[in-house]
Amino acid sequence: MLSAAVSFALTAAGLGVAGLRAHRRRFLSATRWFAVALLPAGLYLTGLFPVARTIADEFGTWATELVFDPRVWTGIVLLGISVALLLTTRFVGRRGAVEEPQARPAAGRAPERPAVEPAQPRAAQSAPKKAAGRKQDDGLGDFADIEEILRKRGI
Template structure:
């Protein structure tokens, strides 16, 4: 009964604010207020308030256990230690394999398989006869030079 009263009071208050906004010719704001004002009544009539209460209690219980239960913190510590050991062991093993297999490879075999090959550098622009560098524009550079000579 209290839930119904609160939800319909919230709806009535929101509708009142929407009416005030509409009276001030703020129709977009009034529409938003009216839409939000209908939510509490809709939630009550569909029966979603008890569901929200159940979800809220379950979340609060979980959070309380997470913070105050030493078993949970022990589990978090075990997960952290296992992840750290797993990462440290695999890195150590990978480095050890790389050091042991390095002398076995021939020196002229090319780049190491775990390292990407270096991409070749892009070609440098060629120098033009006038001492200017070719910037890849071709005919546009010639047109620009002609326009500059004529003062355009």
């Protein structure tokens, strides 16, 4: 019976605060107070106060065992180590210090070439072509050293 009186008193007090907030034209705050004020009466009418008491008793028992039982402390230490390891691997992985082995492509990386050749000035376009004895520039001048290595190996 006492829990009924306390819950309805809390509900009435909350409704009073909600009314004052609404009178001051703070309707959003008044609505929040109204919602919170309905909780004690709703908990009592649904019978959840005994459940809350059981939960509080179980939590108290757990807290008492936490202080005096070494097995619980061992579990807390293991949980702490687990969390520390997970967080460490997450931060180290983000920094790139530990890299996963990746499969290398068979032919290596593709050479980087510009998508469009740079425009030549008009004077260079009207100039005569290179001498007949030289090879014509095919845009692969940067790969001359690679071609030389391939020629030495007979490829």
